[in-house]
Amino acid sequence: MLALYFDRELTLQELPLPQIGPAEALVRVQLAGICGTDLEILKGYHRFTGILGHEFVGVVEGPDKSPWLGRRVVGEITIACGACPRCQQGLRKHCQDRRVLGLLDRPGVFAQYVVLPEVNLHAVPEGLPEPTAVFTEPLAAALSVFEALPPKVSDPFLVIGDGNLGLLISWVLALRGAMVHLAGHHPEHLHLARPYGVHTFLASDLPPGDYALIVEASGAPGGLDLALKRIRAGGTIILKSTYAGYYPLDSALLVVPEVHLVGSRCGPFPAALRLLQQGWVDPRPLISRTFHLSQGLAAMTYARQSGVLKVLLDCR
Amino acid sequence: MLALYFDRELTLQELPLPQIGPAEALVRVQLAGICGTDLEILKGYHRFTGILGHEFVGVVEGPDKSPWLGRRVVGEITIACGACPRCQQGLRKHCQDRRVLGLLDRPGVFAQYVVLPEVNLHAVPEGLPEPTAVFTEPLAAALSVFEALPPKVSDPFLVIGDGNLGLLISWVLALRGAMVHLAGHHPEHLHLARPYGVHTFLASDLPPGDYALIVEASGAPGGLDLALKRIRAGGTIILKSTYAGYYPLDSALLVVPEVHLVGSRCGPFPAALRLLQQGWVDPRPLISRTFHLSQGLAAMTYARQSGVLKVLLDCR
Numbered sequence: 001m002l003a004l005y006f007d008r009e010l011t012l013q014e015l016p017l018p019q020i021g022p023a024e025a026l027v028r029v030q031l032a033g034i035c036g037t038d039l040e041i042l043k044g045y046h047r048f049t050g051i052l053g054h055e056f057v058g059v060v061e062g063p064d065k066s067p068w069l070g071r072r073v074v075g076e077i078t079i080a081c082g083a084c085p086r087c088q089q090g091l092r093k094h095c096q097d098r099r100v101l102g103l104l105d106r107p108g109v110f111a112q113y114v115v116l117p118e119v120n121l122h123a124v125p126e127g128l129p130e131p132t133a134v135f136t137e138p139l140a141a142a143l144s145v146f147e148a149l150p151p152k153v154s155d156p157f158l159v160i161g162d163g164n165l166g167l168l169i170s171w172v173l174a175l176r177g178a179m180v181h182l183a184g185h186h187p188e189h190l191h192l193a194r195p196y197g198v199h200t201f202l203a204s205d206l207p208p209g210d211y212a213l214i215v216e217a218s219g220a221p222g223g224l225d226l227a228l229k230r231i232r233a234g235g236t237i238i239l240k241s242t243y244a245g246y247y248p249l250d251s252a253l254l255v256v257p258e259v260h261l262v263g264s265r266c267g268p269f270p271a272a273l274r275l276l277q278q279g280w281v282d283p284r285p286l287i288s289r290t291f292h293l294s295q296g297l298a299a300m301t302y303a304r305q306s307g308v309l310k311v312l313l314d315c316r
Numbered sequence: 317m318l319a320l321y322f323d324r325e326l327t328l329q330e331l332p333l334p335q336i337g338p339a340e341a342l343v344r345v346q347l348a349g350i351c352g353t354d355l356e357i358l359k360g361y362h363r364f365t366g367i368l369g370h371e372f373v374g375v376v377e378g379p380d381k382s383p384w385l386g387r388r389v390v391g392e393i394t395i396a397c398g399a400c401p402r403c404q405q406g407l408r409k410h411c412q413d414r415r416v417l418g419l420l421d422r423p424g425v426f427a428q429y430v431v432l433p434e435v436n437l438h439a440v441p442e443g444l445p446e447p448t449a450v451f452t453e454p455l456a457a458a459l460s461v462f463e464a465l466p467p468k469v470s471d472p473f474l475v476i477g478d479g480n481l482g483l484l485i486s487w488v489l490a491l492r493g494a495m496v497h498l499a500g501h502h503p504e505h506l507h508l509a510r511p512y513g514v515h516t517f518l519a520s521d522l523p524p525g526d527y528a529l530i531v532e533a534s535g536a537p538g539g540l541d542l543a544l545k546r547i548r549a550g551g552t553i554i555l556k557s558t559y560a561g562y563y564p565l566d567s568a569l570l571v572v573p574e575v576h577l578v579g580s581r582c583g584p585f586p587a588a589l590r591l592l593q594q595g596w597v598d599p600r601p602l603i604s605r606t607f608h609l610s611q612g613l614a615a616m617t618y619a620r621q622s623g624v625l626k627v628l629l630d631c632r
Contacts, residue, residue, distance in 0.1 A: 143493050147468050148467065151462070151465055151467060155586075172492075175491045175492065176462065176488075176492055176587070177488070177586075177591045178587060179586060197594050270471075270493075270495060271471075271494060274493050274495065274513055275493045278512070278513050280491060
């Protein structure tokens, strides 16, 4: 099968079909999405070697006896051991021996086929188009901000970053009725948040004042700089950005004003699928361009450009 | 002016126009909504005497110098003193010397005019029809469940009660992506939650199993009975129902399974207005019937019947 393989450099390769383990399913990938994290891996983040990619929608083609056979699916990206203390506590996403699709010790989805544990699969509701369903994973990641949100917190909330994740987060916070400010660098991206009632600002033009809640989803160190400048004493910064390299944190900026800095990662697939199915979130305006998998190298180069939002790979 | 006045019995009266105090506005009421709490007052709840009603939309007609003059408004129902320790801490809704529109020491809105502090007013966005805007107060009350929601809590959530408030709560929880179960007694009410993706059940047919989060909004003691039967150990029951009389609580049902029972009252008007303006919540299917204020006694009798949802009073 065709696959985008990274081993210090990215190449398009013809690889054997992956082996199906016990309680696993073979999924023929239909569409895959390129995430900012994939681009960070090219810069050395996670020191990953293998097939890239973790956002996908596909159809189960094996094994023959699978109850999932023939079904359209999306899949959670963490492969948990099920046996370690954290798994036993129900914290599978924090499994001590985890593998992560296209990110950590597990081949990803920028390929014609991928193998995933059945427990990771979620059926895609009938009628939900693939270019919508492929956003389930990033939308779930956006929804995970609710798990980090203090129950009583006054808005406006500030979301930093007008990439895919920042936009999705601004939308789901707006769906909760919150007043949301979104700061970014691309007027044409900020524009996509306005139908959701989000107030948008170029980061350089953000009005004065502090925020009780800031979500940092810019994917770059400058986002956390801005968050630390604008957070209210006692406020919460939810950190979604991951990138290669280190952030030089001045701990006094957290300690003195008693700021909560809360990391947030993967989120609930069922909730994401419900929002997509209801049409309350329509991610399709985020699609900048779709390339065929065979043009995967060009797609990655395209996705790296400033001002590009979601780039999809058609793997059929 | 015409008004619905309660003093052990309900009468329609011709009363003088209310006096406008400092920093207050005179509002000509357009539409008012009858709430379950109004019906409980007729049974003795709150021992209130005066003009009933707290859900409204209207137009500011005085004083002449008011910056609100001519604007369409909705209004928060708690009139805070601004001086007590709780007000000083920003907890105006818990003011120790509060008055509450049509509920506690303050004339309500089932009248042609009402006086409210300007600080209580919220402008109704242009284009939002009055029969939608009049739901701002109950929708805000529904949204207050978010303030009581633990950040990490697994769904499905159970909402008990298929009256106006139970339906609104099921809708706003669905808008957050949650899987929501709604239990009630009226198939024709439950039906109104399905467009939001809510799973509905007659209370007698609720599937087995417990819930980590239950919102009790039935307005009747039986709702809390059901909640206490179905709450998971360590779970949270958010209590929205208020009614005349006492609930005979067996404290062991809270203590042994370490259940959190959290009261929840008024909520954020700006968030409610945003959801109405975006059209994400359309409360108009909840309107059972609209009466003119002059038919207010008949309206209250009608509203008391089983199976009736929102009854509006046209006060123009």
